[in-house]
Amino acid sequence: MSDRIAHLADRVRADPFFLASALDVYARSEGIGDAALAERLGCEVETLARLALCRRPAAERFLADVEAIAERFGIDATELAAVVRRADVLEVLSRGMGASGTLMAARDREES
Amino acid sequence: MGDWPPQAEAMAIWHRLVDGDPVAPSDLAVAYLDPLAGWLTASSPAIDPALCQTAAEDAILALITRPEAYHPERAALDTYLRVAARGDLKNAIDAETRRRSRTAAIDAVELSPAVRNRLHDDDADPARIVELAETVRERVGQAALPAGVSEGLSAGDREVLALMRVRERRTELYARAMGILHLPIDEQRRQVKRAKDRLNKRLERARE
Numbered sequence: 001m002s003d004r005i006a007h008l009a010d011r012v013r014a015d016p017f018f019l020a021s022a023l024d025v026y027a028r029s030e031g032i033g034d035a036a037l038a039e040r041l042g043c044e045v046e047t048l049a050r051l052a053l054c055r056r057p058a059a060e061r062f063l064a065d066v067e068a069i070a071e072r073f074g075i076d077a078t079e080l081a082a083v084v085r086r087a088d089v090l091e092v093l094s095r096g097m098g099a100s101g102t103l104m105a106a107r108d109r110e111e112s
Numbered sequence: 113m114g115d116w117p118p119q120a121e122a123m124a125i126w127h128r129l130v131d132g133d134p135v136a137p138s139d140l141a142v143a144y145l146d147p148l149a150g151w152l153t154a155s156s157p158a159i160d161p162a163l164c165q166t167a168a169e170d171a172i173l174a175l176i177t178r179p180e181a182y183h184p185e186r187a188a189l190d191t192y193l194r195v196a197a198r199g200d201l202k203n204a205i206d207a208e209t210r211r212r213s214r215t216a217a218i219d220a221v222e223l224s225p226a227v228r229n230r231l232h233d234d235d236a237d238p239a240r241i242v243e244l245a246e247t248v249r250e251r252v253g254q255a256a257l258p259a260g261v262s263e264g265l266s267a268g269d270r271e272v273l274a275l276m277r278v279r280e281r282r283t284e285l286y287a288r289a290m291g292i293l294h295l296p297i298d299e300q301r302r303q304v305k306r307a308k309d310r311l312n313k314r315l316e317r318a319r320e
Contacts, residue, residue, distance in 0.1 A: 002114075002145070002146050004145050004146055004149055004165060004168075005141060005142060005145060005146075007165065007169075008141055008145060008169050008172070008173075011169060012173070017176075017177060018137070019134070050138045050142060051138070052138075053137055053138035053141045053142075054134050054135050054137060054138045055132070055133075055134040055135075055136070055137050056134075057134060058132070058134075065134040068133065068134055068135060069134050069135055072135045
């Protein structure tokens, strides 16, 4: 894999359009690097950049997208689904965190 | 530099992009990033290769997120990407030129004591330096520029004029402002000289 592809994969890490964003959130939450992430997914480290440049699975066709990606790169679809789902949950939680870092309490009445 | 994929392969990837195939963005990047960045770097030898790489990435990312912007009946995909990357590179050069000309203004303009003291006091704050540089440049420009000189000038000409007014001498900065860095250096010098002569005449006429 070329350095240019690795550079591009790194660049889109914060872009929710790309699978790179989910892989990044997951790896940071687990405190793991590329080697451990590749092992978890059942692929070579060199495959991660190409994997990262895939479109992140769309909610309305999540399983089909996960299976298409997994099949193409010969990785474990169940692990990939778990990684993306974990990232989804962490991102929802982080959006609900207040400035103090605590989860904001649900409002018990509608705001006027 | 990698080889350009055949148009049939390009069309297959593009159709998959349009259809939302999650693997298509990766396939497009793998197929086109190396040849595109390599071509842009080779055809713009005077430009920082990192800028070329970024421009090639920008063109590919734009196609990934908006595949419908490409119309296969108008051009081959590699042609489309080359034009897009060239445009992105020009934008990046323009931005870099603006940044450099701001820096040149700081270096070249003789500051008033009051401004010099303020700049010295705050020189650890980059945002403040840029703000001061803009202020100084604007004031110097307003003080000495005859009325109407900058009216109707292109953005490139305005950059050239700004560089002339801070007595910038480096051809490279003028060439960047004019978007001609891809030309041979002798041709850059000729075109820069012509532009400066033209703007000097404009200034002279305005002062008459």
